[in-house]
Amino acid sequence: NAGVTQTPKFRILKIGQSMTLQCTQDMNHNYMYWYRQDPGMGLKLIYYSVGAGITDKGEVPNGYNVSRSTTEDFPLRLELAAPSQTSVYFCASILAGGGIQYFGAGTRLSVL
Amino acid sequence: QKEVEQDPGPLSVPEGAIVSLNCTYSNSAFQYFMWYRQYSRKGPELLMYTYSSGNKEDGRFTAQVDKSSKYISLFIRDSQPSDSATYLCGKNTGNQFYFGTGTSLTVIP
Numbered sequence: 001n002a003g004v005t006q007t008p009k010f011r012i013l014k015i016g017q018s019m020t021l022q023c024t025q026d027m028n029h030n031y032m033y034w035y036r037q038d039p040g041m042g043l044k045l046i047y048y049s050v051g052a053g054i055t056d057k058g059e060v061p062n063g064y065n066v067s068r069s070t071t072e073d074f075p076l077r078l079e080l081a082a083p084s085q086t087s088v089y090f091c092a093s094i095l096a097g098g099g100i101q102y103f104g105a106g107t108r109l110s111v112l
Numbered sequence: 113q114k115e116v117e118q119d120p121g122p123l124s125v126p127e128g129a130i131v132s133l134n135c136t137y138s139n140s141a142f143q144y145f146m147w148y149r150q151y152s153r154k155g156p157e158l159l160m161y162t163y164s165s166g167n168k169e170d171g172r173f174t175a176q177v178d179k180s181s182k183y184i185s186l187f188i189r190d191s192q193p194s195d196s197a198t199y200l201c202g203k204n205t206g207n208q209f210y211f212g213t214g215t216s217l218t219v220i221p
Contacts, residue, residue, distance in 0.1 A: 004155075031207065040120065042200065042213035043156070050207055058208065090155055092209075101146075101209060103155035 002026050006091050006104035013081040013111045021076040021107050023091030031094045032074040033058075033101070034066065036087040043090065049074055081111045113138045118201050118212025127221050131188040135201035135212045138182065144204040145177050147186045149197045150214070156200055160186065191219045 007022045025032065030051050035043040035058075045058030049068040063085060065077040074093075078085060091104045118135040125131055133147075144163045148156035160175035162168045168175045176185040184201055196218045202211040 033209065040213060042118070043202075043209075043211040045208060045210075048207060056207075100158055100161055101204075103148075103157070105155045106153075 004091055004093055004102050004104035006089075006107050008107060009105065010108045011110070013078075013109065015081060015083065015111060017081050018077070018079050019081070019109075021078075021089055021091075021109075023074045023076070023104060024072050025074075025091075025093040025102075026072065027093065027095070027102070028071060029093035029095050029099075029102075030071070031096065031099070032068065033092040033094075034064070034074070034076045035090045035092065036060065036085075037090060037106075038087050046076065046089075078109075083111050085109065086111045115139060115205075115210035116201060116203055116212045119215055120213055122216040122218065124218045124220060125191055127191060127193060127219055129191050129219075131186075131191050131195070131217060131219075133186040133188075133199050133201070133215050133217070135184045136182055137184065137203055137210075139205060145175070145184050146202045146204070147173075147175055147184075148200040148202065148211075150200060151197045159199075191217075193219050193221050195219050 004025045033048045034046040044060045047066040049055045089107045092101045094101045116137045147160045149159050150156040165179045172189045174187040198214040198216045200214045
């Protein structure tokens, strides 16, 4: 039972490059979330999805895009990487609104 | 005003001490409250989860919610070195989750 799986675990990008952070869950959860965590700043919500084909912005969406074509996958896209996007990114999922949120192990991204 | 505010710490206690971690929240809409534990370089893992005022106990951990003062607390009894981690308080309002900045706890053997 894998839970929430994030790839890659680490990545270094150059300014202006693009990349996709992958997130997959095998719990048949409807809701999925992307957060970033900066030192001393807690978790900030980037985007979330309440089901396939439905996404919505969170607190800090600028510079990111998401899509949700299947229940299992919720990739996060960075189009033009900037140093301000250096962070640890976490994907999470819950079965339905108000449920227990399960987190992946995170992706550490550095933009230089 | 932030949705959730948390005492930043860091906190350092001797093994066996009682630890008190605290947060306040704004917005009184119906919501759930939770505490997550995060070890270094790992994802957060759920410790406690409640939606009502009062205390909820699970082993050495007690979560307390006071809706009248908008205060949420986590108490750890008989603290162990393995409790050394960052603790995040959070709440769920509708489809969104809001978290505090986290309190770093070190339990010294």
